[in-house]
Amino acid sequence: MLGKLLKNRGIRRLYIVFAIIAAVVIWSDDAYAEDAIIHFGSETYFATQGEGLPIGVYINTANGVGHYEVTVKYDPTVMQYVSGADGVDPEQGILTFVGESGDNEVKYMVNFNTISGNNTAISFASADIRMAETGEAFNVAVQGAAPIGVTPALEEEAEVDDGRIPMGVLRAEEMLIPDLTVPEIIGPKDRYASDESIERKTGEGGSVAADDEEDLEQTNSILYNSYFLFVLLFIALVITIQIVATIIIRIIKRAPNKEKKKEKLVRRESNFESGNKYLNVMDLDRDSIDIIQQGVYDFDASDYLDQPKGLQEPVIEVDDVTMEFHIASSQASGLKDYLIQLLKRQITYRKLYALYHVSFNVYRGEIVGIIGTNGSGKSTLLKIVSGALHPTEGEVRADRKKIQLLTLGTGFDMELTGKENVYLNGAIIGYSKKFLDEHYDEIVEFAELQDFMDEKVKNYSSGMVSRLGFAIATAGDAAEILILDEVLSVGDEFFRKKSLKRVKEMIHGGSTVLLVSHSMQTILDNCTKCVWIEKGELRMVDEPKVVCDAYSKMKENEAG
Amino acid sequence: MKYGIRQYIFVIRELTAREIKRKYARSVLGIVWSVLNPLLFMIVIGIVFSGYSLYPEKYPVYFITGRTLWILFSTATMTSLTAFEDNKSLFIKAKVKRETFILSRNYTALVNLWFSCIALLIVYICVGVKINWTIIIIIIDVFLELLFSIGISFILATSYVFYKDIKNIWNHLIFIIAHMVAVFVPIERYPKNLHQITQMNPLYIYPNIARQCVLYGTFNKKELFIAIIWAVVTFILGIIYFKIRENEIVKKI
Structure with a gap:
């Protein structure tokens, strides 16, 4: 189902369906504003007659309170207003809070005196709260009216002495909560903001006096401040460790830097020696050594240009390329390991030259074979030529846009079917969707996999995978510079011939080819020039026959 | 054979198709799971946490909107972490x-x-949320969050090539961050001192913009501005970091 969805532009269709649904739902232009919540500091209040009673009034929003106007109704027969509000009507028992703020919370502390022992309540009468940014009205949710129990003064003393529950004090549930409808709420009606949304605070205990609450808040804030301090300290610690670590790295790195130059000199000498050694081992007489050495060192000298090939400009110029790898002597697999080893100063790098001052040129129309034993730096060279890797020293001058690297099955996903892989791999190689649609049948035919395309690639044999890989890789027009990495030893004898034919076609189409192969025969058959790289060093550049002879001689000698 | 922007999009789409096919290849429910998963989460978390909200009725919408955007970031970064390593040969x-x-x-x-x-x-339909024009803001918001995730992904994927335990560390970090960005518990319930810092946290901002748009049909310009800055800066930093270490990655891989 999913495959179809994706292939039939299903996702796109899904977007469209989604957009339509969204559009249908959007029909309503009923913009409803954001919520504000007004509430008192506590759920219930208790006081003794004659004592002061502080009550907190809060406006909370998530988005900044702008202009606000809130009125609160209290019972003037029980309580006497002392201070804290912006305006008061002592006869009606109405307090007003007016102002402008940018914060998310507006807080008032209103002080009352209790004048008679009775049960009463304090409630919000009206509220108009505007948003700080837009001036739009908030929907106001009222979080309860607070019942107030005022204990008559005389009774209270007796009861405290007895230690009994005071008779005159009703618990919150027993008290009558006055009608809590909020009149005059300005702003569009919100389906949420109703009496239902009046939230009861649970678990905060029945009666917390305002003072206590303040205390609690204060301790809380101290607690959180210390928590913050802790976090900040931790971050500071991490940063310090980082800085120290970098300094240590610098120190470690600086030391080998001095050795580096020395090493290079040594390396150059040993380079020469080992070169001689190889040649000596080959048991050639003095003259041929000279010839070979000339072959090596004078290759990009002008005499090569004299060859009747009409080559003026090299297409690929490999100019004194050195590739240096740092291999940590003890591999730190993780950040933790790395830090620990860094602190223990255990990290030492071993330098490895994958390529050491290699230079040669490739001219238009040439077919250059690259040989060398495993690990001699062939693939590193290819990576550098194709532009995947930047050399440590020297440079490769070539038009990267014209280079095409043909490798088999890179990017094949075993979980996908053959067909899906054709598209995936084709996309990665650089074919457009249109091109793949047009050439799909051709590819399948060439790979001889007509019956297997809807099969998962993990069920293919390795020969089938390489056939498909080859078919995709060579489906397009040949690029001007082709790099073939072990492409020609694919499949059975018949397919190999077929693929060789295909490659030869491409070559005759005027491409310049760089070919890596372990098979000496392939190189002898196809190449016009051969480059031999051994242990990162350029050993020889010459006619394929000469190079291959020397190469096989060396191998024989090593074996014997 | 030319690499235009079109070709890149084609490659990205093919790679994405591969990811999705692989992801759902072995599951019976397939893509339905992508729909069921948030719903299941919403139900369970809704039951457990709605008491923490100032508006319990809105909590399901609050949670599922925030979580969807949060999941975008967390899956994007977690999967990108191994992006280079998984595609070694292609790389x-x-x-x-x-x-x-x-x-x-x-x-x-x-x-x-x-x-x-x-x-x-x-x-939204079940709860009866009215959706208005601010839904466009959500699309912008998602785009910005994506940009932000891409930036972080670059940094993570590059580091992962060198330090394999970044994966574990990031797994834990994601878990911790999830509790710092008001996905489960609304910010009003956070300690007051944390408000200021949380409101600067990009991972709080992106889901929050979406929630504001859906729940209230409004958005905060300042918040959007911060979101844009975070996205662009992180994206650029990520790319720069990757470019600096690109050659090293090739060597290491």
């Missing part, structure tokens, strides 16, 4: 821009977000 040999691997992983996360949008839609 070296293919001529594709290396950035595509990260982009395709992020795009996969975005496609997943689209599927979870079905779940969102179901919830």
Whole structure:
């Protein structure tokens, strides 16, 4: 189902369906504003007659309170207003809070005196709260009216002495909560903001006096401040460790830097020696050594240009390329390991030259074979030529846009079917969707996999995978510079011939080819020039026959 | 054979298709799971946490909107973490821009977000949320968050090549961050001192913008501005970090 969805532009269709649904739902232009919540500091209040009673009034929003106007109704027969509000009507028992703020919370502390022992309540009468940014009205949710129990003064003393529950004090549930409808709420009606949304605070205990609450808040804030301090300290610690670590790295790195130059000199000498050694081992007489050495060192000298090939400009110029790898002597697999080893100063790098001052040129129309034993730096060279890797020293001058690297099955996903892989791999190689649609049948035919395309690639044999890989890789027009990495030893004898034919076609189409192969025969058959790289060093550049002879001689000698 | 922007998009789409096919290849429910998963989460978390909200009725919408955007970030970064490592051979040999691997992983996360949008839609219709023009802001918001995730992904994927335990560390970090960005518990319930800092946290901002748009039909310009800055700066930093270490990655891989 999913495959179809994706292939039939299903996702796109899904977007469209989604957009339509969204559009249908959007029909309503009923913009409803954001919520504000007004509430008192506590759920219930208790006081003794004659004592002061502080009550907190809060406006909370998530988005900044702008202009606000809130009125609160209290019972003037029980309580006497002392201070804290912006305006008061002592006869009606109405307090007003007016102002402008940018914060998310507006807080008032209103002080009352209790004048008679009775049960009463304090409630919000009206509220108009505007948003700080837009001036739009908030929907106001009222979080309860607070019942107030005022204990008559005389009774209270007796009861405290007895230690009994005071008779005159009703618990919150027993008290009558006055009608809590909020009149005059300005702003569009919100389906949420109703009496239902009046939230009861649970678990905060029945009666917390305002003072206590303040205390609690204060301790809380101290607690959180210390928590913050802790976090900040931790971050500071991490940063310090980082800085120290970098300094240590610098120190470690600086030391080998001095050795580096020395090493290079040594390396150059040993380079020469080992070169001689190889040649000596080959048991050639003095003259041929000279010839070979000339072959090596004078290759990009002008005499090569004299060859009747009409080559003026090299297409690929490999100019004194050195590739240096740092291999940590003890591999730190993780950040933790790395830090620990860094602190223990255990990290030492071993330098490895994958390529050491290699230079040669490739001219238009040439077919250059690259040989060398495993690990001699062939693939590193290819990576550098194709532009995947930047050399440590020297440079490769070539038009990267014209280079095409043909490798088999890179990017094949075993979980996908053959067909899906054709598209995936084709996309990665650089074919457009249109091109793949047009050439799909051709590819399948060439790979001889007509019956297997809807099969998962993990069920293919390795020969089938390489056939498909080859078919995709060579489906397009040949690029001007082709790099073939072990492409020609694919499949059975018949397919190999077929693929060789295909490659030869491409070559005759005027491409310049760089070919890596372990098979000496392939190189002898196809190449016009051969480059031999051994242990990162350029050993020889010459006619394929000469190079291959020397190469096989060396191998024989090593074996014997 | 030319690599235009079109070709990149094609490559990204193919890579994304691969990711999705692989992801759902072995599951019976397939893509339906992408829809069910947020719904199940919403139900369970709704039951457990709605008491913490100032408006319990709104909590399901609050949670599922926030979570969907949070999941975009967390899956995008978690999957991108191994993007280079998983595509080793392509990374070296293919001529594709290396950035595509990260982009395709992020795009996969975005496609997943689209599927979870079905779940969102179901919830919105059931709860009766009225959707108005501010939904456009959500699209911008998602785009910004994606940009932010891409930046972080670059940094993570690059580091992962060198330090394999970044994966574990990031797993834990994601878990911790999830509790710092008001996905489960609304910010009003956070300690007051944390408000200021949380409101600067990009991972709080992106889900929050979406929530504001859906729940209230409004958005805060300042918040959007901060969101843009975070996205752009992180994106650029990520790319720079990757470019600096690109050669090292090739060597290391």
